[in-house]
Amino acid sequence: MSELPPLVFQAPVADWGWQIAWFFWFVAIGGGLAVAYWQVRRAAVAFTVFVATALGLLLVFFHLGRWWNMPLVLWELIRAGEFNLGSWMFLGVIILTVHLLLGALAAYAHAEDVGIYPPFGDRVREMTEGALFRGVFAANGVLSVVYSGFLLTQAHGIPLWGTALIPILWLISSAVAAVAVLELFYVLGLVDERVSVAGMKLALGLDALKLIAVLAFLHVSLTAMSAAARAGAEELVSGSLAWLTWGGVIGLGLAVPILLAALMLRYGKSKGLIAVSAVSSLAGVLFLRASVLLAGAWEPLLG
Amino acid sequence: MRLKPGEQPTRRLAHLWNEAACIGCAACVISCTATNNPEMLYRADEGRGGVASNIRRYEGVTAQGRPTLLLNQCAHCDEAPCMKTCPFGAVYRDENGLVRLDSRRCAGCRYCVTSCPYNARWVHPDTGLPMKCMGRGCLALVAAGQKPACVQACPANARDFGDLNDPESSVSRTLRTKRHRTLLPNSGAKPKYFIVEEV
Structure with a gap:
């Protein structure tokens, strides 16, 4: 057997360490609670989904080595009309953005529970109580968690994650x-x-x-x-x-x-x-x- | 020029390294940094350690106690995983078959870094860009009809660069006549960095 050189771990090079772990953690909470919201329609659940998803997105955004370049990135994508739908990270951006919006809607619907009476509150509440909204919310919650797993499995350079x-x-x-x-x-x-x-x-x-x-x-x-x-x-x-x-x-x-x-x-x-x-x-x-x-x-x- | 999905490159430029001829002087490693990232000449690649170069040097010892050396770099894979995973299409293939980076589309997520089976990228500490072969300096040399810096600097003629689509190119001739291999041949990436095993 030959003497192998020490392994190169990804964390010092790609920096996918604790900050990404926290991001995954927030996604896990936001996704799991969106499923729970099907049964447990409480303000605390709705607010937590929204806050957890927002915090997760903020963490991952500021983890980007070139976050300040995002406006140009988005402009270039729209200008060229080219979207990499084969990338789990691109799909994840969409899934988590949708989850943030759904979480915001659910939280908006429960604003009354904490003494805030926003415009169209009744209508939004009626919509979020429906099976369609709750079903989409739960499905998107599952998708956001699954995405955070497939994000790793598609990183072909790291064999430990390829399962x-x-x-x-x-x-x-x-x-x-x-x-x-x-x-x-x-x-x-x-x-x-x-x-x-x-x-x-x-x-x-x-x-x-x-x-x-x-x-x-x-x-x-x-x-x-x-x-x-x-x-x-x-x-x-x-x-x-x-x-x-x-x-x-x-x-x-x-x-x-x-x-x-x-x-x-x-x-x-x-x-x-x-x-x-x-x-x-x-x-x-x-x-x-x-x-x-x-x-x-x-x-x-x-x- | 960025190739659109389904378009084939007109050339398939590839690097070749002859491990049997290499004397391990590291002239290619340093010339790469000097040509493509001169600002990094006196700064280490903090992530991987050592010189911040698009060519990576690995050293080891075989079971027989014989020292062994590997020089590695981006293989401009025909099925490049980094192109598939980049969320914003910043990694693309050009008309010469080279895998390149459009910095305007790069947000610095480093998915390309973890996607590369060959650990060919390093992250520039100032720009946050994932760097790899070929850098701007070598692209200019190739556009001017010259060989990349590493090929020009090698005193042992252990490196070559050319078009795999041209049967008369020096790399095609070498690959036809000499035993060679690619790294991690089962990665599915179809790498175009060839290691020649005989002088």
């Missing part, structure tokens, strides 16, 4: 994040008991699914043909990123919520434990995204 498990993992963890936010809303008195009761059982099932998906992702990567995928997975399991995997993704993100849910199912609910469990789950969703990003490396060319 369909990532969009699936993103979807499951987005559902975990949405349930965690609903549980926090229950603690804060923004949604009622029924939402929380359904949430705890759902969260337990989702955590189990997420654990299977995380372990599948690590297993597939550890046994992949690609040396970079294997090395990236080794970093996650026993290397410099192991603290993020075992402490953040598995420990905080899965073990703590599962343990607390089991305790509460046995001994009864506690708002304090629900809050700890929800925050822990949300942290796990962020750590999952960060760990997958930071472990991404190029295939060694020499060896």
